[in-house]
Each structure stands twice: as structure tokens, then as C-alpha cells.
Amino acid sequence: MSWRTYDGPRALAYDIERAAPDEHVSDVRDVIVGQVAHAACNWVVDIGAGTGIWSERLARWLAVRVIAVEPSPGMLKVLTDKRLADVVAVRARGEALPVHDDVVGAAWLSTVVHHFDDLAAAAVEVARVLAPGGVVLVRSSFPDQQSGEVYPTRFFPSARTVATAFPTVGEVTAAFAAAGLGLRHRHTPMEVASPTRQHFLRRVKARADSLLQEVSDDEFAAGLQRVRQWVDAAPERPVLFRPDLLVYG
Numbered sequence: 001m002s003w004r005t006y007d008g009p010r011a012l013a014y015d016i017e018r019a020a021p022d023e024h025v026s027d028v029r030d031v032i033v034g035q036v037a038h039a040a041c042n043w044v045v046d047i048g049a050g051t052g053i054w055s056e057r058l059a060r061w062l063a064v065r066v067i068a069v070e071p072s073p074g075m076l077k078v079l080t081d082k083r084l085a086d087v088v089a090v091r092a093r094g095e096a097l098p099v100h101d102d103v104v105g106a107a108w109l110s111t112v113v114h115h116f117d118d119l120a121a122a123a124v125e126v127a128r129v130l131a132p133g134g135v136v137l138v139r140s141s142f143p144d145q146q147s148g149e150v151y152p153t154r155f156f157p158s159a160r161t162v163a164t165a166f167p168t169v170g171e172v173t174a175a176f177a178a179a180g181l182g183l184r185h186r187h188t189p190m191e192v193a194s195p196t197r198q199h200f201l202r203r204v205k206a207r208a209d210s211l212l213q214e215v216s217d218d219e220f221a222a223g224l225q226r227v228r229q230w231v232d233a234a235p236e237r238p239v240l241f242r243p244d245l246l247v248y249g
């Protein structure tokens with residue numbers, strides 16, 4: 001199974017492991033609300049929405065309707081089974097959005113830029129559907145930034161190798177610039193990835209992070225041993241993560 005596969009039990013595992021209360025992502029919420037409040041916004045598109053964790057938050061925090069675009073049937077099923085208020089789910093890819101021109105006040109792309117087969121085409125699509133004055137928010141870790149030092153890759157060399165090939169901030173910014181959207185702001189909000197290291201260990205064991213699909217069973221066992229030593233050193237310490245949050249418009 002590749003890191004790109006989210007179907008079957010992985011979709012549900014993803015949803016369980018990534019669910020978090022608002023206080024764990026309050027810095028991100030503040031950026032979103034601050035940036036999107038300026039755009040005349042009734043609709044937001046969540047591209048690569050996964051199981052709708054962020055779609056639900058966007059609808060609630062911004063009092064908008066969200067178009068949740070997701071190509072994986074497994075992720076889409078978990079999303080639609082939630083019957084989220086103000087979220088319309090659609091099976092599609094970022095490179096071909098089933099959305100009219102100039103409709104959305106904001107586009108949200110959380111940990112998806114490395115999934116696009118054609119980043120340039122996705123950027124053109126985002127620019128097409130964005131209403132005048134709209135903003136694009138890209139939340140991700142990038143191999144050329146501090147955010148690329150995410151915990152699973154610290155312990156598993158094969159996962160690190162895959163993540164090293166993900167698009168850089170410069171490549172994403174160039175793709176949006178070619179589509180007519182400039183980089184307006186950069187944020188590095190603090191998130192609680194796991195409330196304790198023990199919790200993080202459970203998350204690793206579930207292989208909920210897609211990069212862990214790339215790791216052989218032998219490497220996984222060795223990496224898990226390193227994670228256990230790290231957990232034993234401070235089991236109750238929270239695991240923090242600072243993604244890059246890039247704002248284009």
C-alpha cells in the first residue's frame with residue numbers, strides 16, 4: 001500500500017487519529033478567521049478534504065457553507081457518514097474542481113499539495129473558482145522548512161525519504177504565482193499534534209500517518225523501538241507541531 005492510499009480501514013483510522021478539540025488548533029483558527037473575515041464569503045472550498053475534519057471546523061468557525069472536494073471513496077464515505085451541517089461533499093480532484101468560476105471566498109488546502117499529480121493545474125483551478133478578494137490558505141509541512149521535521153519522519157528513514165520529495169514552499173508559491181495569486185502572509189501556528197507522547201505512540205502503532213505505509217515491517221519495528229525510548233523519557237509531554245500556513249490572494 002502506498003502513502004497515497006487512504007481507502008478501507010485507513011480512512012477511519014485517519015479520522016480517529018487526527019480528530020482534535022478546537023483548543024489544539026486554536027492558533028490555526030485565529031489565522032483562518034483573521035484572513036477570511038476580510039473576504040466576502042458565503043462558500044469555502046476544502047480541497048482534499050479527507051474525512052472532513054477541517055470542513056466541519058471551517059463551516060462552524062466562519063459560518064459559511066463548505067464544498068468538500070475529495071477523490072478517495074473511503075475518505076469520502078467517512079466524511080458523508082458524519083452528515084455535517086453546511087458541508088457539501090463531492091468526489092473530485094483539485095486539478096478539476098466541479099465548481100463555477102468566481103464562487104468561493106476562500107480555498108483551504110490542508111496537507112494536500114504533495115498529493116496533486118499536477119500542482120500547476122490545481123493552482124489554476126483554485127484561482128478560477130476564487131471570487132475577487134478571495135484568499136487561499138495552504139497548511140502543510142514542507143521539506144525545506146522547520147515544519148518538515150515532523151515526528152514520524154524523525155524515527156523512520158524511509159518515511160523521511162518520501163517526504164523530502166514533497167513540494168517546497170518555493171514550488172507551491174511559483175505555481176500560485178503562475179496562476180495569478182501572490183504570497184500575502186506566512187504563519188507558523190502552534191498545534192497540539194498529540195496531547196501526550198503516549199498518545200503519539202498509539203498513533204504511530206496504528207500507522208495512521210500515510211508516510212508509515214512506506215516503511216517495511218523490519219524498519220517499522222526498529223523505529224517503534226526508538227519512539228518507545230523517546231516516549232519513556234517524557235511520557236506525559238505533549239507533542240507539538242508548527243505547520244506552515246501560507247496565505248495567497
Ligand SMILES: C[S@@+](CC[C@H](N)C(=O)[O-])C[C@H]1O[C@@H](n2cnc3c(N)ncnc32)[C@H](O)[C@@H]1O
Nearest residue numbers: 006048049050072075093094110111112115116
Ligand atoms: C493527508 S490527507 C489530508 C486530509 C485533510 N485535508 C486533513 O487535513 O485532514 C490528503 C487528502 O488528499 C486527498 N487527495 C489525494 N489526491 C488528491 C487530488 N489530486 N486532489 C484533491 N485531493 C487529493 C487524499 O485522498 C486525502 O484525503
